[in-house]
Amino acid sequence: MEATILNNTKVDYPKEKALFDLFNESAQAYPDKIAISFHDRSLTYTEVANTANRIAALLVQKGIKKGDIIGLALDRTPEMIISLLAIMKSGAAYVPLDPEYPKDRIEFMLEDSSAKILITSAKYAGHYAANTTEVLIEQALAESAELVPEQPNTGVTGANLAYILYTSGSTGKPKGVQIAHHSLVNFILSCQKKPGITSADKTLAVATISFDIAGLDIYLPLSVGAELVLADSLTAKDGRAVLDIVRNQGITILQATPYTWRMMLEVDWDEKLPLKVFTGGEALAKDLAAKLIARSSEVWNLYGPTETTIYSIIKRVTDAEDVTIGWPVDNTQIYIVDEAMNSLTNGDIGEILIGGDGVSWGYLNREELTAEKFIDNPFSNIPGDKIYRTGDLGKLRPDGEVVCLGRIDHQVKVRGYRIELGEIEFHLGKQEDIKEAVVIAREDTPGYPRLVAYLLLKSGETGYASAQQLDAWQNALLAELPEYMVPDDFVLLDVIPSTPNGKIDRKALPKPDYSHIIRSDAYVAPRTSNEKLVADIWQEMMGLDKISMVDNFFQLGGRSLVAVKIMAKLEEKTGKRLPLATLFEHSTVEKLAARLDVNSELITWDSLVPIKPKGSKMPLYIVHGAGLNVLLFNALAMNMDDEQPVYGLQAKGINGIDEPLDVMEEIAANYVEEIINHDPVGPYAIAGYSLGGMIAYEMAKQMLALGKDVKMLAMFDTYADQTKVHTPPLKRTIKDAWFFVKQVAYTPILFIEDPKRTIEYKSREIGRRIAKVYKKAFPNKVKKKEGFAAYTDDIHEKSEMAQRNYLLTPVDIKIELFRAKKKTFYMDDFKNLGWLPFALKGVNVHDIPGEHNTIFAPPNDKQFARVLQECLDKAVK
Template sequence: MSTEVHINNKNSYNDTFAAYPKERALPYFLNKCALLYPDKIALQFHGRSLTYKVVYENSNKLASLLINNGIKVGDIVALALDRSPEMVISLLAILKAGAAYVPLDPEYPKDRIEFMLDDSSAKILLTSKKYHKHFQSEATEILIEDALEKIKTYSPDEPQISVSGENLAYILYTSGSTGKPKGVQIRHFNLVNFLLSMQKEPGITAEDKLLAVTTISFDIAGLELYLPLITGAQLILTNSDTAKDGRLLFDLVREEQITFMQATPYTWRMMLEAGWEDYLPIKILCGGEAMPKDLVNKLIHRTSALWNMYGPTETTIWSALKLITDDEYITIGKPIDNTQVYILDEALNNLTDGSIGEIFIAGEGVAKGYLNRDDLTKERFINDPFGEIPEAKMYRTGDLGKIRENGDIQCLGRIDHQVKVRGYRVELEEIEHALIKQNGIKEAVVIAREDTPGDPRLVGYVVLIDKENQTELKRSITEWQQGLLSVLPEYMVPDDFVLMEAIPITPNGKIDRKALPKPDYNIITRQGEYVAPRTDIEMQVAEVWQELMGREKISIFDNFFEIGGRSLVAVQIMARIEKLTGKRLPLATLFEHSTIEKLSLRLNVDAKSITWESLVPIKPKGSKMPLYIVHGAGLNVLLFNALAMNMDEEQPVYGLQAKGLNGIDEPLDVMEEIAANYNAEIIAQNPDGPYALAGYSLGGTIAYEMARQLMEMGKEVKMLALFDTYAKQTDIYDPFLKRILNRIWLFIMKLLYSFVLFVEDPKRTIEYKSLIIKRKIIRLYWRLFKGKEEKQEGFFAYDNEIDEASAKAKRNYFQKPINITVDLFKAKKKTFYMADFKYLGWRKFAMKGVNVHEIPGEHNTIFAPPNDKEFAVVLQQCLDRVAQTK
């Protein structure tokens, strides 16, 4: 008999009713499957294979032993075992005994585990000889080795006890804002509804082989361990060392022909960096944190299916899912069976019109609440006003979201200070609570920064009781990290620390987290005096810098930009380093690794782990509206560094570099696709806007298309700044005769204007025209001989390919007028003919008008000193003006 649960809702995406046996506990489905596939391999672990019959009988026996040791339905049993078949059998046995389990990862800090044991009032701790008497608690300790020896004489039959869907299945502890973890109580019917829904979508069959990589202290392990075992599929379990090594995981997936795997974006990146290039017939689930666009682009062509998963622990693992395809926004899709997702405002009004609100989740997955935390349960689990079941609850997630036109739910990040790091949910207050207890710290604030896209890092900002010298500080940071590791998991320990005189405060008295500066990785080094290279690689890099920058000595701690480094010499440096080391680094590497020491450390990293994302943080610090600048035809974003550094201290600036600079990714040759790729990275970093876009030369046209697309999405574009960009409409759609006549006319005008330029400045005109001719010869040569192998080697190997793709995109782009104001920054000195010298062709495209700002220099020197300072002042004034407009 099935208990039908149905909630009527005016939102069609929430009409997720599916009948299921709510009264049945999980062991019913495990046992049923085991009896159906007795001789099939159920569980495999590094050379060991166990059939469904063996797993079924051993878990029954161990359940009987627990019952004989006083365990009753509703009791709590804690489990602290290394990843192994015995761990899986023990979990099944606890459930079959009618108890709820508390999963304890032995690698977690001892104090944290002991808190969980005490808070849960666990009656038994099931562990191994390895951890015998390691944890202090009131629980009776049973060693798995002794238990397995005792149960050899036990009956293999199922224990005759009554476990219902209302009974607790597990209590899983998550990070807590009070400094202590909080236990989430999940009932059997919560778990059963989830697993049965997952059986249908994403879908799993008895022929699948699922690779389980997640620690049991992370709730998503519930899918990995139980979904295959209620389906007849094969569960491949890894040990913790393999789960942390992308190379070993990748090898295991290929060798075992895995068809189903779930992991966080962090794990998928590890596997990609391990050399995953070819297609694998594997269905993958990605969740735990936002799925970046670049990761989608890499995974989608390498797998049979890519699913984006979403859900907090409090609503049982995953609550919404989405099959990701090439041409879609990355959303979390729609709710799973018997689940409702609402977007509500502060007054709990249902926002079905696409407005942004907080995500609330209702339905069969909602947990019973937090163990021993009635106050927090009442705060987070509130009455569901939209359902028809009396006293039904919905969970306040703290995530922002909205409903898209197609009914998909889009998650837009956190409201509070809870963050995701490597897939783990982290309460920053818990880290701060632990950090303030460390020696010498008076105040502490922790935030997650993503200065490098795709690499979120925890940063601790501390105010000391007494100031320390640099040597003592270095020792103190080491001590703080060691102290935190004794009470927090490794993923919750900050990577970097910043010393503050005082924590910045907003006018209303709250901590101003946006004002917290980017870490200065030189904080504990000496400044102002020469420090010689200490390693061979530092010596190599120092020699290159000194030669190409014309300096006799450069300290390993000298900043490239502060000692006069410019984009042209940066290109030369990177080209020379690639020739010497064989490693190709993005030019933008110098923003984050601007000293010989840092660049040398970067060169020691595996080449496959080097990031080539388009979005580059040039100057990410600051509380003002960020400015995003698109590269010009030269593809170089280092040009914008001097401009950024001369702008307001609180003005964040990001650059956008071309896709394909690494020689692996295919360069894009359609303007709309280039703009969409850059927008995706901007939105992933800054989902809410508003946006200030800029582009130099060709980049101005790309920025224009980006603005058009963002506006179509309903995003607010506060500013579109074009740096000496001419709006030349493509003529490929014109009649042939008209096109030929126009081109002849343009050629004549350019030739005539060249004589004017020659009279005004003969030397500069010859230099400029020579450069143009040289570029055209290189491009023609590349087109004719691009198939030759030698053209695909060296630092400049792919620049011509990208340059040609960009030129093609420009040639084919039909520019449409949009309802926007353009701020045109026009070089005072002319270097080429233009049909419209005043507005550079933008009046017919910018429907709200063109604001013209003349800046010193010519097209190629507007970013060079001293022009950069005046340019920066004018640009900052414009940004501040538009930021204040409504």
């Protein structure tokens, strides 16, 4: 793929225009159309334009000139958007300040930007200590009411500054990104075409103005005459409330982070909506893409750092197995480079560089950092042309689409927010009792990232912090940082792990014990059915083993996405729907239980059985054998590494209600669905015992076809018994007869090795065959089994039928074969158990002690577990 083809994005556009000129054109074309809706209020384009013009004129009267800086700290109301337009119309650039951010952080931004004026509301009057003139929006509206509603002639063009937006900084201080009007005009006009928007659209804005994607929320609809529905801050955090607005108000476009989309999906969003989905802020996972594609009219994946104006690369996603970030927007150039700045066009992985009209002026008052990140464009002949080093890894596909592969450094995105982990570490390091701090983002539960702080204390204390310590650290961080930058978990270590070259080994940091969370001092057991219901749901959703009735949701580490799941579960159980905000006033189990008036218990018989669910390593999923019992895997699991999760898969129908499956492909598909529902991302390790090995083989085949990353397929003493159903009857009879002869001939060898075991096995086998013939010959004389025995017999028969009819076909995979050392019956292939023709990448054989039925029994389980763990660890390297 030639970079010149990828970067053939030059499009003429009115570079001299200011951003507000696009809004002015809409106001002229659609004067009486609704521009902004907020709760019960609706403002037309004329009303918004006139009010913005009056406030702009008032700002000019107060001495504002072109190039000045104005801070804006307002709650989410139409006046917030009007003020943004007014500031730009006055000639100034704005600094967006979310009032929910820490006071110290906002004051730093005001000081660093040298803001002349702070526009805020009476609610926050005198709240911020800064060297600025405070203008209250209520007074500004009153003072400007008599002014002529004409835009001041300030001479603003596309070359002037539109805003300064502060992002997390690695040195402990936020850094202000300076974006010019022409960069925003180019971006908005490009987005009008792709992803596309018209005056008939109705959009919903949920992003905080301190997040750069709010620029798309606000200015894209206002640039074409569309209606912008503004959500208040509480609504924007409640997935159910957002979904209600989309459903009830006919929203056609919604931009949100994957975190917000997942919140909406947790609350029973099942129907297809006429909604164009914009997802950005962090990586789009395949499982989320699949769900959004099924429920919306279009899904667009958008990528770009704040430094290159909101988004730089976009892609319409129509196939969940083909998620990339796509192609650059207009007048934007993308390069993948190696460390020597050579352009990589052959699919090699390198750093993503972004050039073009979206590149910002750099960081305010940070010349050294600006020079480091905004470098001379090595691919341009234009003097002074800059290109931005994103710090993201990527590659070019042969078709030219860009694939983003994550961060080079330790900058992360959690819940859609870009976070410099160094900033959190800097502020933790200022605490008197902390000697060293390392912060990482973990995603032990796929789709739900958590910030974890690992601390060395001066006292040498290890384990987990006390309630007093936790409160002190969290309060100290909240005074400096937004809530989304405060770690969810704190782990006390005696040493920070390091690599051989002395650097911090972040990959070696242990997974926290999420069940060890600071609680109330005394445990109070459930006293009513309602309390037990709530406690059970909290334990399930929050991954906790035991919850007291007086434990507080937020002190337990509760977050909004977990709250959405809890409320959705309560609604499912009781039929009573509670607002998400209920948790603020009823934040303990006993208080929330008091709001409920029904008792509902539900017993589930899922195929997926957690045997040893805790651990940070790649989980192992083991399919039952012919006996259907997954309990025998328990000893194996308990002897494996402490951080190794193990799950079993039991047959459908074991509850005596569901109909057992009798087709191998359907059995495998059922298990695959449960595994992917449990872990949508992977990678995966699949194993099967005896009959389960055949099922596991088909599961791996299906998962590979779905594009899933199957790191390991293991057979626990499973023979590749190829079906003879499609063999001609005569040939089948000859084969069976010849095999019987070989079995008989091999019996003396088995007898010499272990006469007692051979006699037991052969006697049982002969008895089983006689019983089978008798059952077929005299079905009415066979006593029918009842209960669990009947269920398992039925499942066993149908599983055998599935195996008889299953045709093994080669798969491009390697098999790890765990072969019992002790032989109890004849096999045509003792070495590879028949798997070599079907595993195209080969078979690795691991001998384990015991015979087919005792490989999981003590003391064999310990050696089996050790060999299996080594194999698993090697598979993920």
